[in-house]
């Protein structure tokens with residue numbers, strides 16, 4: 001009896017290589033064993049040792065304080081996942097021994113009051129025609145249109161990962177080739193476009209920077225360090241351009257749907273609140289996040305959309321690529337409720353117009 005009840009609250013059934021400790025937790029709940037948090041903690045330490053921020057934050061290594069946070073996260077995850085009104089599951093990840101305040105500080109997640117997204121001030125378009133030829137579900141991951149998930153680390157550079165993720169995706173869609181492009185260039189060099197390195201910025205401004213400054217260098221030539229440095233682009237390495245700069249979307253989520261299907265992944269921003277940090281699967285929805293342009297604090301990349309049945313009810317969602325490594329969430333991705341401006345996600349949406357292989361353009365011009 002009890003076992004079958006617990007079976008209904010499984011974290012997730014997944015074969016993901018990142019889900020070992022979550023599978024262990026699931027197994028304990030399944031088998032109705034005593035929950036052994038010490039065993040889980042040891043396993044979590046092993047699995048996330050290479051990526052957990054606490055390793056860098058704590059000079060003195062593993063300690064009781066961290067273990068205490070971990071224990072309370074486990075309890076929170078179990079009670080969240082037992083709650084049938086929730087549309088998403090929580091799980092353990094590399095952030096599971098940090099307080100929420102530490103996570104906000106680590107990723108520098110703060111509302112960017114000085115950068116109100118005016119992305120949406122243009123007049124509403126008539127989308128009825130476009131919507132008719134837009135499928136009900138589309139996922140660019142299934143159409144070779146999404147490049148690998150990266151890790152922004154301890155720096156408020158989400159906007160550079162959203163931007164580069166979009167440019168890489170549009171390049172991949174156009175040329176069927178993955179170019180690993182440079183976030184660090186944007187961190188160091190895009191200040192004149194009202195961006196602030198590890199203190200935040202906007203993808204729309206970054207697309208304009210790329211357009212006006214000779215394109216993006218590669219990860220290899222301008223590698224990511226996750227700190228503010230002096231701008232220093234090795235000459236001849238800016239190989240991908242954004243000829244048309246930024247296309248800003250309106251606040252209509254239909255506009256976002258059409259743009260994703262017709263053009264490719266779109267940079268979006270929303271507000272991260274505490275309960276997002278432990279997201280594991282399902283459709284994220286929150287009652288406590290804000291939804292105004294001043295509330296958004298995290299830029300990410302929308303790569304698709306669809307609809308899922310949760311407790312017998314259809315919920316529309318966006319599929320989103322995050323920049324907290326593939327260890328976080330659903331292999332680095334999450335789904336978030338679509339159509340209700342969840343956490344302000346309709347305020348700040350843009351994509352790069354006319355991504356171009358500059359090396360071949362240069363050859364052509366010579």
Ligand SMILES: *[C@@H]1O[C@H](CO)[C@@H](O)[C@H](O)[C@H]1NC(C)=O
Nearest residue numbers: 117118119202204205246248
């Ligand atoms: C796009 O939006 C940004 C703010 O997010 C704004 O600075 C920029 O001027 C807009 N660009 C266009 C082409 O409307």
Ligand SMILES: *[C@@H]1O[C@H](CO)[C@@H](O)[C@H](O)[C@H]1NC(C)=O
Nearest residue numbers: 148150151180181219220224
């Ligand atoms: C792309 O660059 C990132 C650095 O952000 C690196 O971690 C990753 O391994 C690179 N990917 C490939 C396929 O080279």
Ligand SMILES: *[C@@H]1O[C@H](CO)[C@@H](O)[C@H](O)[C@H]1NC(C)=O
Nearest residue numbers: 175176177357359360361363
């Ligand atoms: C981009 O241009 C360079 C130089 O012509 C070429 O080597 C490369 O294959 C091109 N990439 C694609 C995807 O067309």
